[in-house]
Amino acid sequence: MSGFEGLTVAVSGGASGIGAAAAAAFAERGANVAVLDVNPSPDHWSRTCDVADDYQVRQAVAAVVERFGGVDVLVNNAGIGAVGTVEENSDKQWFRVLDVNLMGMVRLSRACLPHLRESPSPAIVNTSSIAATAGLVKRALYSASKGAVHSLTLAMAADHVAEGIRVNCVSPGTADTPWVQRLLDQAEDPAAERARLEARQPTGRLVSPEEVAAAIVFLADPANRAVTGVCLPVDGGVAGLRIVKG
Structure with a gap:
């Protein structure tokens, strides 16, 4: 498991949750x-x-290049959430979430691409969500932003495949992250809300950040050079399974 030795991996949103787990997995x-x-x-x-x-994005990428000599893998993981129907989020909220969740990936990819072109093993992995493909209650804005990430991933994969730059995304289900915990803390009964989220998972539990990180590492691994334009669900079976109990 040493396929990343000597490679530089930039992880946005890497200080907590899925990003922190991914950073640890690459470092290992x-x-x-x-x-x-x-x-x-x-x-x-x-x-x-x-x-x-x-x-800030361009300055940060320049600092990475100065510190490590280049960028080989970009993990576009930074993002923010939103709760509400299409009526309940203001224009300001729509612009803010799309600015971070979609345009943030555009900005970082744009800044890293010149350096990825110089890498022997270039890859981009975006963090999407099952919200991109499954209709979830009160997630109109968040779902729209992650649906855009899914489509962006496919378009980027097509644009850059001839350059040898692979572009894929992971599609996590409800993960046991600080962001989800903050949502639970806002509920009238956090324990009951957590139980509800776990019950909708075919596996009966939330996805761990480490499980998502393992998928990110797989998609970025130079050994998987034939894998591009893929959206890999890591969702405990939510996307594909319909479990009838009783």
Whole structure:
């Protein structure tokens, strides 16, 4: 499991949750890890980066290149959530979520592509969501942003396949992350809400950040050069299984 030795992996949103698990997984496999996040990483070299700010993005990528000599893998993981129907989120919320969840990936990819072209093993992995393909209650804005990520991944894979740059995405189900915990804390009965989320999983439990990270590593692994334009669900069976109990 040393296929990343000598490679530099930039992980946006890498200070917590899925991003932190991905950063740890790449580091364990010998990669140079650069965390780009609004918060510093306690475990890896990091650079403050708000993906909604193009200047910060370009400065952060330049700092990664200066520190490690290039970028071989980009993990576009930074994102924010939203709860509500199409009527309940304001224009300001729509612009903000799309600016981070979609345009943030555009900005980072745009800044990293010149360096990825110089890499012997270039790859981009985007974090989408089952919300992109499954209709979820009160997730109109979030679902729209992740649906755009899914489509962006396929388009980028087609644009850059001739350059040898692979582009894929993971599609996590409900993961046991700090963001989900914050949503649970807002519920009238957090324990009951957590039980409800677990019950809708065919596996009966939430997805762990480490499980999503393992899929990200797989998609980025230079050994998987034939894998591009793929959206890999890591959702405990939500996307494909219909379990009838009783």
